[in-house]
Amino acid sequence: MNSENYSRNITKSVGLNERGFTLIELLVVLVIIGILAGYIGPKIMGHPEEAKRTKAALQISAMETALKMYKLDNGSYPTTEQGLQALVEPPSTGKLPAKWRKGGYLEKSKVPQDPWGNDFVYLSPGVQGDFDLSSYGSDGEAGGEDNDADVNSWEIE
Numbered sequence: 001m002n003s004e005n006y007s008r009n010i011t012k013s014v015g016l017n018e019r020g021f022t023l024i025e026l027l028v029v030l031v032i033i034g035i036l037a038g039y040i041g042p043k044i045m046g047h048p049e050e051a052k053r054t055k056a057a058l059q060i061s062a063m064e065t066a067l068k069m070y071k072l073d074n075g076s077y078p079t080t081e082q083g084l085q086a087l088v089e090p091p092s093t094g095k096l097p098a099k100w101r102k103g104g105y106l107e108k109s110k111v112p113q114d115p116w117g118n119d120f121v122y123l124s125p126g127v128q129g130d131f132d133l134s135s136y137g138s139d140g141e142a143g144g145e146d147n148d149a150d151v152n153s154w155e156i157e
Helices: 003-014 023-045 047-074
Strands: 121-123 132-135
Touching: 047 132
Parallel strands: none
Antiparallel strands: 121 132
């Protein structure tokens, strides 16, 4: 096989005669992707705060269930002084539980923090019911609006 035939065969097999994307076609695709990212990005970026509020509501619901199991075993809810820590270790102050469940009432044997890294607020007896359980939202302070609004046990459906 001489070098001229070899060169012709390579050109045919590699497809050097076929046309690829032009620079303009690539730029059009990049502009379209940029427009989509500009439109969709802000919509997606607005959801993390909503997701944190949903997570806080789910955590409150789970702790409400644990508190109800605590009451079934012991006849009353932990006091405000005993706090949510009574769900993971037997209280040593106030009315001591007679039948505290070995292993506690929360799955990970740890009281979770809210999605913003703050402790949940627990009152027993509560103002709204037998107990009140709240997350103060992103600002970590009572009250607030929008993203700073509290997530309260008595408002969760």
